[in-house]
Amino acid sequence: MTQLPEKETIRKTHLPGFKGLCVIYSWKKFWKSIIKPLITTLFIFLLFLLFSSDIIGIIKVLVELSLNVMPNLLGFLLGGYAIVISFGNENFLKSTSLISEKKPVSKYQIFSGIFAATTLSIAFSLIVAFLFSIVSLVPVPLFVPDILIKIINYLALFLMLFVGIYAIFQIPTMIFNIFDFSQMFHIKLVSEIEYDNQKKKQENGKEDST
Numbered sequence: 001m002t003q004l005p006e007k008e009t010i011r012k013t014h015l016p017g018f019k020g021l022c023v024i025y026s027w028k029k030f031w032k033s034i035i036k037p038l039i040t041t042l043f044i045f046l047l048f049l050l051f052s053s054d055i056i057g058i059i060k061v062l063v064e065l066s067l068n069v070m071p072n073l074l075g076f077l078l079g080g081y082a083i084v085i086s087f088g089n090e091n092f093l094k095s096t097s098l099i100s101e102k103k104p105v106s107k108y109q110i111f112s113g114i115f116a117a118t119t120l121s122i123a124f125s126l127i128v129a130f131l132f133s134i135v136s137l138v139p140v141p142l143f144v145p146d147i148l149i150k151i152i153n154y155l156a157l158f159l160m161l162f163v164g165i166y167a168i169f170q171i172p173t174m175i176f177n178i179f180d181f182s183q184m185f186h187i188k189l190v191s192e193i194e195y196d197n198q199k200k201k202q203e204n205g206k207e208d209s210t
Contacts, residue, residue: 024110037166055154059157062164063132074119107184114173
């Protein structure tokens with residue numbers, strides 16, 4: 001019989017809010033997930049530096065694009081999250097919620113954690129774009145040196161690129177996560193159907209023998 005983890009371990013793996021998400025979606029996963037987006041961001045950022053001088057114009061386009069696209073995507077994900085998180089019958093949810101001493105985090109928690117992390121990345125991208133749109137309305141004081149303004153613009157461009165690209169990279173991860181979850185649900189249904197068929201065959205065999 002598989003032993004359950006200690007009560008303290010169960011408590012730590014079921015914390016609410018951001019602390020709980022950090023346990024399920026570990027920092028190791030997070031740092032691994034930023035490698036490709038970071039490389040892509042650096043490449044595009046260098047292209048802008050080499051071939052474009054209108055950094056402010058590029059930032060405005062990125063902000064406008066995020067403000068137009070991200071809210072719709074975020075609304076879709078939140079609705080999908082609410083539906084998928086309650087997906088499946090009771091037996092299936094129980095089978096994906098199994099925990100043990102070796103694996104105190106269940107498949108259900110991992111799935112939920114990936115979905116939550118993806119949704120948060122898109123929400124963060126939207127927040128950054130919103131803040132940049134507000135800051136752009138504030139006039140720059142005359143005493144601020146031009147070199148400092150350029151550095152701030154470059155940092156803003158890099159941040160805007162990174163949060164948007166990271167959110168985009170998270171979308172395929174979420175899609176495959178949903179697909180894997182649906183595969184698990186389907187194989188559970190197939191097993192139940194096979195079990196019901198075998199049970200019917202046994203019952204029919206008993207009836208024929210009588």
